[in-house]
Amino acid sequence: MTDMLPTGSTIGILGGGQLGRMLAVAASRLGLKTHVYEPAANPPAGQVCDALTTAPYEDEAALRAFAGSVDVVTYEFENIPTSALDVIEALRPIRPGREALRVSQDRLTEKDYLSELGLKTAPYADITDLASLESALERFGTPAILKTRRFGYDGKGQVRISDPSEAAEALAELNGAPAVLEGFVDFTAEISIIGARALDGAVACFDPGENVHSAGILRTTTVPASVPASLRTDAILLAARILNALDYVGVMGVELFVTPQGPIVNEIAPRVHNSGHWTQNGCAVDQFEQHIRAVAGWPLGDGQRHADVVMENLIGDDMDRVPELAARPGAALHLYGKAETREGRKMGHVNLVKPKG
Amino acid sequence: MTDMLPTGSTIGILGGGQLGRMLAVAASRLGLKTHVYEPAANPPAGQVCDALTTAPYEDEAALRAFAGSVDVVTYEFENIPTSALDVIEALRPIRPGREALRVSQDRLTEKDYLSELGLKTAPYADITDLASLESALERFGTPAILKTRRFGYDGKGQVRISDPSEAAEALAELNGAPAVLEGFVDFTAEISIIGARALDGAVACFDPGENVHSAGILRTTTVPASVPASLRTDAILLAARILNALDYVGVMGVELFVTPQGPIVNEIAPRVHNSGHWTQNGCAVDQFEQHIRAVAGWPLGDGQRHADVVMENLIGDDMDRVPELAARPGAALHLYGKAETREGRKMGHVNLVKPKG
Structure with missing residues (x-):
């Protein structure tokens, strides 16, 4: 590996x-330093990195x-302003x-891209107005989910539509943001x-x-997954494609719905992913170190x-369970150092x- | 646990x-911050702690x-000047x-203490001059090891004596430092x-x-150890005593010689120990987190x-093996971020x- 960045x-x-x-913690295991850039004050990563810049992405x-x-x-989230990436890319490689x-960054672009690769996605349609939404609802039926094209995470920027009569209301909830409608997928597992x-x-792929x-919001990820070996192989080939x-270059999270007709891609994330946190205690090299290694x-x-x-996941008041979890045999805690529980x-x-097993 | 320090x-x-x-990395997993005090510039821990003080122990x-x-x-080594501990202890608890x-901190005090607890050690004697050394060599026979009472680590401050005629030379090598002589122990394993x-x-104890x-210098630690279950129990009871x-309060490393007559205590370290590094990949809670939890x-x-x-352990030029080790299946690297290989x-x-298995 001639392009291997040396320790230090x-x-x-x-x-x-x-x-x-x-x-940052994973990088430290490889003798690599980290410099974190974050607009908000006192970020979780600031407690374990070598250097921290607190500045907006417009600076x-x-x-x-x-x-x-x-x-x-590299980056921990995909919604970085393009202008910031332009400034950085002139000076250093950005990976991925x-x-x-x-x-x-755009649900519609992503689904078009995956479809062009020959991968299955849920039925989807570009929604620009009430007419296009009503037309798509007629084709896909209900329930269906209306999602903003950009900046959605952890269930934010999504509205479930249970009946076509809810179309106008759902559209209003997204405040005119560009959107896609996703048809319902009857999956047996995610x-x-x-x-x-x-x-x-x-x-290289980790076990599904x-x-x-x-x-x-993701609550649990269990490994091994209760899926047949053939599906495991299919899923890995799909991710590799x-x-x-x-x-x-780096780690990617690929969420799949398991259906009788095979795996359907729900979404991809060009970064380490919450559903890969299990690797910290299940693998010699976890997803964080894997990403740093690639980068x-x-x-x-x-x-x-x-x-x-x-x-x-420990969400909000789940923090009250920490004393009990700390005492549970086989429990490995990973807390994020956030000052405020919300x-x-x-x-x-x-x-x-x-x-x- | 009413005395549990809260996250943050x-x-x-x-x-x-x-x-x-x-x-510091282990503390971060519990949502705890760390402030490291170290006289030398650019210490390995400085890359991952929340705050760093660079100052001598006399400041x-x-x-x-x-x-x-x-x-x-808490501390990562036992040879902290007493005066520094006095200043700190007036303000905050020190654990252990x-x-x-x-x-x-003193090999002689340690061996006396262990003996008074009823634990077996190698035969030892306080060495104050050539006469006391010659007398002890006569009792213990050769080979024997002359060690400084204080500040020894990784084989430093030790002289092996193969023949009684080497006594004066061995004593000279320690430059008049207070010393103990340790008799030879014929052990089957350490x-x-x-x-x-x-x-x-x-x-709580980890597997031996x-x-x-x-x-x-320690080269390898293998778990499970090739010792009978009864010895494992004896060793754990001994450590608990x-x-x-x-x-x-905290983690302690206890090195034991396994002999046909039972375990003999070689030395104790009031801190996390190199021979416990395997726990990082073998246990849900490793020795570093265990120490932080106790503290x-x-x-x-x-x-x-x-x-x-x-x-x-990767010592000196072993760093040249990092590219090969990084590619080896099942190999978890832990590099220390030291700028200079010596x-x-x-x-x-x-x-x-x-x-x-």
């Missing part, structure tokens, strides 16, 4: 939330100073690259593939995890799993670990 | 080497400011407590117990690891192991992980 190099991370925090001087101080730049961001692609094109959501098509030009871990894990806010997670 | 609290760590670095103002900024103080430091004791007195040394006697008044992890591990310097370690 610095990884720039855009975004200082919990994903940035765990990326070109700060962006230039940040880029100049690091060897490569711009194409992955372009595709995943799984995630956390895939990674190295600078030299090598691909089985996800349970509640109110649009996306990674290769994008000439991707730094290191060889990937092979993704093999040495233990069974149930990952549970309803619906991800405060940490716990990996319940067992020897591999 | 700050742990003060004396010493910024690799142990301090891994303690009382810096010590006071440090203590005032944290909730509790002063008695553990008093006992373990194992470590990493034990922990919580603020409420609860004790089997150590291989070379030139006085020391922890309880010292009213200890912060949290419940301990139970020490259960979910995978088999061989830990190998012969005999611990630069990192690798945990080779397998599903539990």
